[in-house]
Amino acid sequence: MEYVIMTTxxxxxxxxxYGLLSQKNLIKIIIGFSIFTTGxxxxxxxxxxxxxxxxxxxxxEGISQIAAQKSIVDPVPxxxxxTSIVIGLGVTALMLAYVMKLYQDKKSLNINDYKNLKW
Amino acid sequence: xxxxxxxxxxxxxxxxxxxxLYESYQGSEQLTExxxxxxxxxxxxxxxxxxxxxxxxxxxxxxxxxxxxxxxLAASVISFFLSFKKExxxxxxxxxxxxxxxxxxxxxxxxxxxxxxxxxxxxxxLTPGGGFQGGAVIASGTLLMFLSNPDFKLSHKVIHxxxxxxxxxxxxxxxxxxxxxxxxxxxxxxxxxxxxTLFSAGAIPVIYTFLGxxxxxxxSNVLGIFVESQNEQ
Numbered sequence: 001m002e003y004v005i006m007t008t009x010x011x012x013x014x015x016x017x018y019g020l021l022s023q024k025n026l027i028k029i030i031i032g033f034s035i036f037t038t039g040x041x042x043x044x045x046x047x048x049x050x051x052x053x054x055x056x057x058x059x060x061e062g063i064s065q066i067a068a069q070k071s072i073v074d075p076v077p078x079x080x081x082x083t084s085i086v087i088g089l090g091v092t093a094l095m096l097a098y099v100m101k102l103y104q105d106k107k108s109l110n111i112n113d114y115k116n117l118k119w
Numbered sequence: 120x121x122x123x124x125x126x127x128x129x130x131x132x133x134x135x136x137x138x139x140l141y142e143s144y145q146g147s148e149q150l151t152e153x154x155x156x157x158x159x160x161x162x163x164x165x166x167x168x169x170x171x172x173x174x175x176x177x178x179x180x181x182x183x184x185x186x187x188x189x190x191x192l193a194a195s196v197i198s199f200f201l202s203f204k205k206e207x208x209x210x211x212x213x214x215x216x217x218x219x220x221x222x223x224x225x226x227x228x229x230x231x232x233x234x235x236x237x238x239x240x241x242x243x244x245l246t247p248g249g250g251f252q253g254g255a256v257i258a259s260g261t262l263l264m265f266l267s268n269p270d271f272k273l274s275h276k277v278i279h280x281x282x283x284x285x286x287x288x289x290x291x292x293x294x295x296x297x298x299x300x301x302x303x304x305x306x307x308x309x310x311x312x313x314x315x316t317l318f319s320a321g322a323i324p325v326i327y328t329f330l331g332x333x334x335x336x337x338x339s340n341v342l343g344i345f346v347e348s349q350n351e352q
Contacts, residue, residue, distance in 0.1 A: 006144060010137055017133055021126045048154070050147055056170040058162050059245065059315050074154035075161075075170040082175060083186050086251050086334075090193030093341050097197040100348060 005046040012039030026099045026109045030092060037088045041081045048077030166311030167244035167320035175249065176323050180293065180304030187333065191286070194337045201348040214269045225267035232260035240331030244320040250327040254334025261339040265346050273343040278336045285333035292322050292329075 016039055019032025053073035099109070106113055150158060157170055157178070165173040175183055239246075240253030264271055296305035306326070312319035 006141060010134075010141055013137070014130055014134055018126065018130055021129065022123075047144070050150060055247065056158070057168055057245075057247065058158075058170065059168040069158045072150070072158055072170065074150055075157055075174050076151075076154055078171045079174040079179060082171070082249075082251065083182060086186055087189055089255075089338075090190050093197060094193050096345070097200050100345070101200060 002046050002049045002051070005042060005049070009039045009042030009046055012036075012042060014039075024110050024112060026102070026111055027096075029111065030095050030099065033095070034088070034092055037084070041084055041088075044077050044081050044084070048074035050074065162314055165306055165320055165323065166314055167306075167323050168315050169244055169246065169249075171247075172244045172249055172323060172327070173320075176243075176326055177304065177306045180326075183330075184289070184293065184304070187286070187289070187330065190334065190337055191282075194341050197341055198344050201344050217267060217269070221267050225263050229260050229263055232263065233257055236260065236331065236335060240327050241324060242317070243327040243331075244323045245315065245317070250330025251334050253327075253331040254336075254338060257331070257335030258338030258342060261335075262342055265342060269346075272347075273339060275340075275343075278340050278343075282333055282336045282340070285329040285336075288329045289326060289333070292326055296322075 013036055016032050016034070016036030019035060020029055021032075023029050023032060050071075050073045052071065054068070054071055056072040056075040056078065058068045058072070102114065103109060108114075149155070157174060161170045161173045162168065165177045167173040167177075236253045236256035238253075239248035239256055240250045243249030243253070261273070292308070293304040295308050297303055299305075300307040304326075306321035306323050309321045309325070311321050314320075317324070
């Protein structure tokens, strides 16, 4: 199970990188970046997986406290991914704001039209 | 042609970098030492049934404070960046007709979405969820409001006050922890209560409530800025 999740995560990261590099449209580049981030997040969650583990919530439902403590998955990577998702959201919103400003300037979303930083 | 080959080469290189990580990974049968500590002592230490919450809010509360700061910074940069002069504003934006279905459904759904958001952040210490998730749900309700009513304008005053008050209260609760309990952001300033009830886990529900309000208003504000800057010419 964990290998399926791990493979999916790495595949998503690679495909996101491909989108990031091959697309010309700025919005599509941002979408590629988001897919890349999602892949990395999935890999991080997969690292914390314990075989046959349950969600790290010890609410005594159907399983005793002691048994639950033995069978939960690692809560630390999940907390880190929670942070990472929120930061990713902020970065995406910031990138979209830049794209809006760039579009107002040149009325184009094609990255080839922006050569100010190219030497 | 050369560019395509270069991209493929770069992807192969990236895959080669990631492959050892994949190769060396083996599914674990038991928790790491740190994870085991949280599993054994998390409930006694913080009183929260949801261990992810106790890690996010108490054990690594300082991280969360930094995270909120980054989100605030992103929102402020966006509002600074997309600010526009009043005279540039083009009031007559072309808007497609909103269908009857969307307007009627939004009237039913928006209060329920807000209620779900509040439920998620109030119960963050018991069920999956918390301040960030609840705040995002609240912002999605605001998005539906913008979609169903293009003339809708957020009150910047309310947003501003709710956001800054929640941020200040979050830090104040953290500082109270220094004086009344073990350290910064210690949740034991309030009684831990009985595990698995709404009023338990000390200050965690309070912190998550203000965090949810802050994230919700912040994201709504970002959406509002994006919508408003559409009027710019």
